[in-house]
Amino acid sequence: MxxxxxxxxxxxxxxxxxxxxxxxxxxxxxxxxxxxxxxxxxxxxxxxxxxxxxxxxHCARCVAQRAWATVPDPAREEVARLLAAGKTILALKLIREVTGCGLAEAVALTRL
Incomplete structure (x- = not known):
């Protein structure tokens, strides 16, 4: 035991x-x-x-912030719209597509 x-x-x-x-x-x-x-x-x-x-x-949040700085405004607006609509998975897919970052970094971006 x-x-x-x-x-x-x-x-x-x-x-x-x-x-x-x-x-x-x-x-x-x-x-x-x-x-x-x-x-x-x-x-x-x-x-x-x-x-x-x-x-x-660097931690996932810092990596994500660097990647986010390179994202064009239209993509940022679309991510914000998707998150506001509760479509987190679609937002994560878009973040990963436009930044090339991994899942942990994409999740960290949704929490900024």
């Missing part, structure tokens, strides 16, 4: 997990700890996380 106070992995939910100095968002199991780390975004100072190979990169 598992101790109810034993921490679960923040990423995959398995136990046992341990808190690590290089991952401030929660405890990680051994397998996830080999792959993940957290860091401070160099632009905004927010804590972000991801694979060890991405450590030090």
């Amino acid at each position: 598992t101790d109810s106070h034993e921490p679960q992995c923040f990423h995959c939910g398995t136990t046992p997990a341990a808190h690590r100095a290089d991952y401030v968002l929660g405890a990680l199991c051994g397998e996830c700890a080999e792959q993940l780390t957290s860091w401070i975004c160099p632009d905004c100072g927010d804590i972000t996380s991801g694979s060890r190979s991405d450590a030090g990169a």
Whole structure:
């Protein structure tokens, strides 16, 4: 029987997990700890996380803001219209099409 106070992995939910100095968002199991780390975004100072190979990169929100700056006004207006109409998936598709960004960045743009 598992101790109810034993921490679960923040990423995959398995136990046992341990808190690590290089991952401030929660405890990680051994397998996830080999792959993940957290860091401070160099632009905004927010804590972000991801694979060890991405450590030090900008957070999704900062990447999204840079991509959004390149979007022409008509596309921005269409995204705003789609979001106001509750058509989030269509807005995400349009954002990804005009910016070339990934899904995480597109979602971050809808929250700006």
